[in-house]
Amino acid sequence: MANWPETTRLIGTRIPRLDGLAKASGKAKYPSDVHPEKMLFGAILYSPHAHAKITSIDTTAAEKLPGVKAIHVVAKAGATLRYQGDFIAAAAATTEEQARDAVRAIKVEYQILPHVVTEEQAMAAGAPAINRGGNVRAGRASVHGLSDQVLAEIEKTVNDLPAAEKDKRRKEEYEKAVNDVLGKADAVVEGTYSLPVITHTCLESHGLTAHWTAADKLTVWASTQGVQVVANELAGAFDLPASNVTVLTDFMGGGFGSKFGADIWGKTAADLAKKTGMPVRLFLDRAQEHLAAGNRPSAAGKIKIGATKDGKVTGLIADTHGTGGFPFPYVYEIPVSTRVHSDVFVNAGGQRAFRAPGHPQACAIMEAAMDDLADKLGVDPLEFRIKNLPTDFHGPLYEAEIAMGAELIGWREKRKPRGQTGTGPIRHGMGMALHQWGGGGAQDKKVSCTIHPDGSVELKSATQDIGTGARTVLAIIAAEILGLNPTDIISNIGNSTFPPGQASGGSTTTPSMSPPCYDAVTKARDELFKKIAAAVNAAPDQLALKDGKLLVKGEPAMSWKDACRKLGMAPVSETGSFVPGLSSVGVGGCQFALVAVDIETGVVKVEKIVAIQDSGLIIDKLTWESQVYGGVIGGLNYGLFEERVMDPTTGVMLNADMEMYRLAGASDIPEIIVRAYEPHEQKARGVIGVGEPPTISTAAAIGNAVSNAIGVRVSQWPMSPRNVLDALALASKEGKA
């Protein structure tokens, strides 16, 4: 058990990242920048069709083109291509232009197969089956809050049925039981809400540069969020001892959950390098990055929810589907609920983890239903939420955060009830949403700390910096303990041969890596004291470090460097492990949005967002804030702009680029107020990650603000002009607006 120091000199302050200047001056070498001698350039041939079988593939002409050194075919004759962007083959050539010519010259004959690329197509009656077991795979109904007696009766009813009918009947029985509860509610709303597939759009595309340094030794520079994951995959693929593969990632241009593995293109790069005996750089082009390198799955839900007139939710029934799953219900205390979820399969690139997997979808659907219910009850949605907070420690935390956020957005003074927002074409509205995330760390990671006789301090761990500032966080911890500056610390990460480090996902990097870093540096310091104590005529426990100096019995005795010199020739080196007490798990958070909606054009302009976030002890306030701003802006993109647009007829993605796949630019950024919720008891929890939580509730809050502004629910995200105008038109048809 250990604790962070009560008072800190560096931890919690605003410290620029150690590698900030390298990144801002173009000197940082990313995996896609590295250019080993004799390197060849790779290019990929991928499926132009949503669903097809390769009947023949001929590389003869391609191989004869100038500069072409090798072609590697993955999808041979007979292979089925399951989506536009599916990998077929790759070429390596002296120049990139030649490599592109080569893949263009590969002759492929396709047998086009029927496709389904939208959820609607996949679920339609008579749709071609593209997945064994059907295009729609219904999960088993789940239930919460029914008494054991009721459950036992349902099981008895279901028991005698044939297997095929059991699940369906159980779902009906659960719904009947919850409907009994909802029948006694004072208000019930039913709504259908949906969110589209969005793609990660990492700015550095997926890929790596492979270099065989010996027949059985492979070094790759990979754009990855898991150097050791990539190393293990490549070692397996080429049957090498794991120690013969080195994965280097000094920098990487964005991952967001999509860059954990070597992938087929990574293995192909290594194959091409092996075939040619030369290093090969192989990265996806922008279109394939959208098509094949991951996405956040779609989500839709038909929700029925009820509450008593004093604002307590009594029950919820959810029928949800999407190209992936998500947790539901979300955040709130719902006494009785049932849900069934169906996964929908389409001929489009598969989902990958995407910044808070499942949560933004869950949050948007839940918070929309909560808002609609508050509106029907005629109560303030903020007060309504407070009445339904979870009963664990998150409850009071949310209440404190809501109070902070409400104050900063001006909820009580400025918010008007839904639809009562004036008569002109521009309507202002305010909305809010709550979120939750785990974000704890792994307990099996290591950091080594070496203090050299020249005073240099080196940390090593096989984690990597996905953009959160991981390198700097480790240096801050070391500098805090050693009385140095972060710039005095050499923070070496992004190398798979270093002590085991955490993959950068799930907001787990900082909470995984901080405890072993603290442990390693503390041990190295104590070892240093032990080794030099005699030379300064003191006992080890009479030594301390402060402001770059060694203190002996509380008095400055010499500089850090002079103290280290007393080590003689041998550095001290210690490896640190997980220590309980320094990290924790589980955060809340809330966000508020203020929007202006033009009801004639459907254009939504976000004017202000307030984000309140708890995350235990914050190591670097500057990079912490950047992550929260970034999360909010990611959520703003999800709320307003992003969607993968599939063409049902041709089966291709219509916006696999960066002009029609819309992302916010500088002019789209509203005023954003970020506040950490960090009273003493939060700091005492230790370190918790913050990558995911602040991106979860932004789209939900924006959706609620739009509904508040225009008086009707826009049930489909993003809040694009088309979806806003459709909602207004539908309401108008139904005589509601």
Added chain:
Amino acid sequence: MTEHDPKGRGAPGGASRREFLRGSGVAAATAVLTGQATAILDEAQAAAQDSGPKILKGEVELTLKVNGHDHACTVEPRSTLLDTLRDRLDITGPKRVCDRASCGACTAIVDGEPVYSCTTLAVSCQGKTIETLESFDTGEHGVPHAFCKDDGLMCGYCTPGFVTACKAFLDKNPNPTLEEVRKGIDGNICRCGTYVGVLQAALDAAKAMKGA
């Protein structure tokens, strides 16, 4: 972003972008077509040559002046400035992201104007002054320092483009308002969402550059 001079007036390379595109199309096609097609191409080339502009094909020897140094390289007429910088000259500050002039990560400064180097042909830059962010002042008075101090970067892959766009903008607008900065860097896209830091960095760099 400034469009290149469509007539190529005064540029030692001499030919316009449109003509280069035609020329490179011919070169690419030559690699795969034969017989009858070649005859048509010969005709097209002859016609083009008659009308004045130079047709380039195959490999082209080029000297580019980048960050104050002359760099000799061999390109194809279709090679972009970005791919030439990155692949042939190992100048990797500018990044390839969208590869079609929508995101700004590839921004370089050519004859004082910011351009999307992913859609600028290398052969059109012969004789021009090309600056990439590797040549910028990294001291306290420079734009990179402001980006670092204000954390106007996360993964950092869009950062070279933002820094370059920002520098080119501030060189012409030394006293911008926040709204002017937004417009000035609206040709760039960040995925991590660092705009708050970027905007602050631009304003701080404007102040710092005056002290240089």
